[in-house]
Amino acid sequence: METATQKNPTVVTIPVSVHETEKVRGAEVLIKGLIANGVDTIFGLPGGAVLHIYDELWRYREQVTHYLVRHEQGAVHAAEGYARATGKVGVALVTSGPGATNAVTGIATAYMDSIPLVVITGQVPSGMIGTDAFQEVDTFGITLPVVKHSYLVRNVHELEDIVNEAFYLAKEGKPGPVVIDIPKDVTAQLTEYRGPQNATLVFEAERPKPSVKSVELAVEKILAARRPVFYVGGGVVSADAADELARVVEILDVPVTPTLMGLGGFPTAHPQCLGMLGMHGTYAANLAVAESDLLVAVGVRFDDRVTGKLNTFAPNAEVIHIDIDASNIGKLRKPQIPVVADAKEALAALADRFAQESLGKDRLADWWEQINEWRSEVPLSCEYSETEIKPQQLIETLHKVTDGDAVVVTDVGQHQMWAAQFYPCKRSRQFLTSGGLGTMGFGLPAAMGAQLACPDTTVVAVVGDGGFQMTNQEIITAVQYNIPLKVVIMNNGYLGMVRQWQEMFYDRAYSEVDLSVSPDFVKLAEAYGAKGLRATTPEELEDVLRQGLEYDGVAIIDVVVSKEENVFPIVPAGGESRNMILK
Amino acid sequence: MRHTISIIVANEAGELSRIVGLFSARGYNIETISVGKTLDPRWSKATIVTSGDDTTIEQIVKQCSRLARVKEVKAVTTLPHIEREMALIDVSVTRGDERQEVMSLVNIFRAKVVDISHDKMILEMSGTQDKVETFIDMLKPLAINEVTRSGTVAITRLSALEGSEYALQRAA
Ligand SMILES: Cc1ncc(C[n+]2csc(CCOP(=O)(O)OP(=O)(O)O)c2C)c(N)n1
Numbered sequence: 001m002e003t004a005t006q007k008n009p010t011v012v013t014i015p016v017s018v019h020e021t022e023k024v025r026g027a028e029v030l031i032k033g034l035i036a037n038g039v040d041t042i043f044g045l046p047g048g049a050v051l052h053i054y055d056e057l058w059r060y061r062e063q064v065t066h067y068l069v070r071h072e073q074g075a076v077h078a079a080e081g082y083a084r085a086t087g088k089v090g091v092a093l094v095t096s097g098p099g100a101t102n103a104v105t106g107i108a109t110a111y112m113d114s115i116p117l118v119v120i121t122g123q124v125p126s127g128m129i130g131t132d133a134f135q136e137v138d139t140f141g142i143t144l145p146v147v148k149h150s151y152l153v154r155n156v157h158e159l160e161d162i163v164n165e166a167f168y169l170a171k172e173g174k175p176g177p178v179v180i181d182i183p184k185d186v187t188a189q190l191t192e193y194r195g196p197q198n199a200t201l202v203f204e205a206e207r208p209k210p211s212v213k214s215v216e217l218a219v220e221k222i223l224a225a226r227r228p229v230f231y232v233g234g235g236v237v238s239a240d241a242a243d244e245l246a247r248v249v250e251i252l253d254v255p256v257t258p259t260l261m262g263l264g265g266f267p268t269a270h271p272q273c274l275g276m277l278g279m280h281g282t283y284a285a286n287l288a289v290a291e292s293d294l295l296v297a298v299g300v301r302f303d304d305r306v307t308g309k310l311n312t313f314a315p316n317a318e319v320i321h322i323d324i325d326a327s328n329i330g331k332l333r334k335p336q337i338p339v340v341a342d343a344k345e346a347l348a349a350l351a352d353r354f355a356q357e358s359l360g361k362d363r364l365a366d367w368w369e370q371i372n373e374w375r376s377e378v379p380l381s382c383e384y385s386e387t388e389i390k391p392q393q394l395i396e397t398l399h400k401v402t403d404g405d406a407v408v409v410t411d412v413g414q415h416q417m418w419a420a421q422f423y424p425c426k427r428s429r430q431f432l433t434s435g436g437l438g439t440m441g442f443g444l445p446a447a448m449g450a451q452l453a454c455p456d457t458t459v460v461a462v463v464g465d466g467g468f469q470m471t472n473q474e475i476i477t478a479v480q481y482n483i484p485l486k487v488v489i490m491n492n493g494y495l496g497m498v499r500q501w502q503e504m505f506y507d508r509a510y511s512e513v514d515l516s517v518s519p520d521f522v523k524l525a526e527a528y529g530a531k532g533l534r535a536t537t538p539e540e541l542e543d544v545l546r547q548g549l550e551y552d553g554v555a556i557i558d559v560v561v562s563k564e565e566n567v568f569p570i571v572p573a574g575g576e577s578r579n580m581i582l583k
Numbered sequence: 584m585r586h587t588i589s590i591i592v593a594n595e596a597g598e599l600s601r602i603v604g605l606f607s608a609r610g611y612n613i614e615t616i617s618v619g620k621t622l623d624p625r626w627s628k629a630t631i632v633t634s635g636d637d638t639t640i641e642q643i644v645k646q647c648s649r650l651a652r653v654k655e656v657k658a659v660t661t662l663p664h665i666e667r668e669m670a671l672i673d674v675s676v677t678r679g680d681e682r683q684e685v686m687s688l689v690n691i692f693r694a695k696v697v698d699i700s701h702d703k704m705i706l707e708m709s710g711t712q713d714k715v716e717t718f719i720d721m722l723k724p725l726a727i728n729e730v731t732r733s734g735t736v737a738i739t740r741l742s743a744l745e746g747s748e749y750a751l752q753r754a755a
Contacts, residue, residue, distance in 0.1 A: 003640060003641060003644050003657070003658035003661040004644065004655075004656065004657040004658065004661075004662075005644060005645065005648040005655070005656050006654070006655045007648065007653075007654060007655070140597055141600070144600065144601060144604045145604055145605075145608045148651070149650075149651040149652075150597075152596070152597065154596070169651055174649075325649065326645045326648070326649075327642065327645035327646045327648070327649055329645075330638065330641060330642070330645075331642055334638070
């Protein structure tokens with residue numbers, strides 16, 4: 001049992017150089033601090049407590065572009081989309097009180113998926129804190145359980161260091177959201193801005209390397225395994241470790257299964273990729289894990305949507321768990337070999353070691369034979385219909401018309417799972433989704449942020465008719481700033497995923513899932529000044545998708561699909577993952 | 584299993600609530616908590632008594648270590664260590680023999696009388712949690728009016744020096 005930890009101080013103090021600087025107000029320190037940390041894009045919505053900050057933003061508008069969202073949840077999701085698509089820190093700015101509470105869902109979404117964000121919230125003036133002042137909430141307290149770190153700035157002289165540290169913390173180690181709550185008076189007070197050259201604190205992020213011993217132990221186990229599987233997750237994506245992963249698994253010729261968050265971390269079309277595992281994972285992936293004798297878990301957290309019933313998950317496997325976050329290791333499954341390290345460093349170390357071994361070509365021939373049998377036994381597939389568009393067909397056609405190159409941003413529900421199953425990813429950061437929190441409303445604003453981050457790539461939000469209506473107000477933001485976002489609504493007239501569970505596990509009692517009364521999404525798009533299109537038949541699907549995707553501007557494509565299609569395979573919640581319902 | 588965890592955390596507003604919040608969010612129990620400055624006033628040491636199996640304690644240590652302003656976390660109960668708790672106890676002593684009885688308990692337990700009036704005494708008792716509890720228990724036949732307990736504080740023994748706060752501060 002690991003029962004003591006001690007950290008190397010991450011902060012290096014450098015003496016302050018004696019120099020004369022002009023005093024500036026807190027708001028300007030903040031903006032200069034953002035710029036010094038490489039920020040040129042922020043998402044937000046103003047209010048009383050952040051007026052000084054917005055005043056400075058106006059002065060610095062050539063250097064920092066602010067995108068005015070229509071709801072603060074949209075600002076944080078957009079910042080997340082930006083961060084997920086690039087690995088850079090996303091930034092959102094909101095006012096006190098309701099501005100901050102509206103941002104909480106986004107902050108929690110980022111927290112669960114370890115996405116680097118800096119969220120700046122206004123606060124009532126210092127002297128009024130604790131008096132139930134107008135638009136006062138305890139933002140520090142409300143966000144406490146869903147932030148990596150947070151600050152309530154009490155002194156303007158600390159602000160510059162706080163901003164620098166916030167950016168460092170958001171990215172360092174396991175990334176996450178950092179909140180800076182700034183009372184209004186602090187943004188008006190004067191202080192010196194020292195700038196990066198004269199910084200008193202220097203933050204150096206380093207990627208923790210695996211210990212030599214843990215690598216040796218892992219190598220030994222991996223070479224001895226007869227039925228190994230690499231189970232890889234979001235940690236591979238956030239460490240940008242896809243190349244190192246490919247190197248290791250190609251040398252070893254082992255099967256790989258990504259989690260929902262790991263999609264893209266290993267190319268889906270790679271012959272060694274078994275597809276996603278878990279609740280809606282492939283037959284081959286779930287069986288391979290169930291039968292494995294060694295799981296090499298990289299940047300994953302044994303989430304219940306992956307494992308199903310925990311004590312029957314990979315019951316005969318030993319586990320090597322590589323994670324940058326020691327608290328993830330042993331939290332749910334005790335590994336035989338824990339490796340606390342950055343995924344990129346650990347995989348590189350493994351690859352270097354295996355490169356020295358001479359591995360027999362058909363080392364794992366029996367294992368592959370078994371796996372290939374499962375693959376052909378139950379491949380991912382769906383039967384198309386003459387009259388209705390099948391949701392899987394929608395994703396397959398989308399894959400076709402985008403040449404498999406689009407960044408796909410999903411919302412949460414059935415469409416999310418079909419997108420995960422039927423849009424093979426080629427690269428990291430190509431599939432952006434709210435995995436941990438499962439936040440409906442994430443898709444559209446996150447896609448907007450991703451599109452800004454990747455102006456030369458087609459970015460498609462794939463959303464349900466339910467989740468679309470949770471944040472569709474951001475269409476106007478995309479229109480206003482000419483962000484050529486494409487939104488595909490998989491319109492099944494239901495809160496589909498909930499309906500599926502009611503059908504399968506509650507005797508078809510469709511309690512409060514009917515969305516047949518919805519706005520006309522084409523007219524809605526037009527009302528926003530976007531292009532609206534609709535596909536209702538299989539014949540027109542491809543053509544309508546092409547028209548929408550080729551449109552130079554925001555396009556909302558309403559695709560009416562069969563209403564009661566279910567996502568398969570499915571492992572019922574808490575079930576044993578080898579017991580998949582296949583249709 | 585009962586465990587005592589010691590955490591060195593920045594002596595800044597809100598940092599303690601982050602630790603307490605983590606305990607409640609993850610369903611860990613806090614039996615006692617006590618906090619005070621370390622030698623270096625920029626850091627505080629919190630001593631938390633909690634309970635859980637080995638996996639839970641390991642998780643608590645790791646989860647607390649993740650916090651940005653936490654410098655060191657130790658499950659001191661896994662190391663040679665010393666623990667103390669203090670209690671202040673207000674008892675009624677209306678008859679002369681009651682006062683006698685209290686005094687003899689005070690002597691046996693090496694407690695102290697810190698305040699006295701015609702019909703009451705305030706006693707100070709420090710020792711292991713067990714000893715404090717036994718003392719209170721022994722006083723129960725008398726009328727105890729109020730008990731204030733400090734919660735446990737702990738320190739690792741010099742024989743467990745490596746990595747201790749003492750060693751850290753000497754090295755610094
Ligand atoms: C904010 C939020 N509220 C509720 C849920 C629960 N939930 C999960 S999936 C789902 C249905 C989503 O329906 P829709 O957006 O139409 O997508 P579909 O499943 O039909 O593809 C619901 C309500 C959620 N994940 N997020």
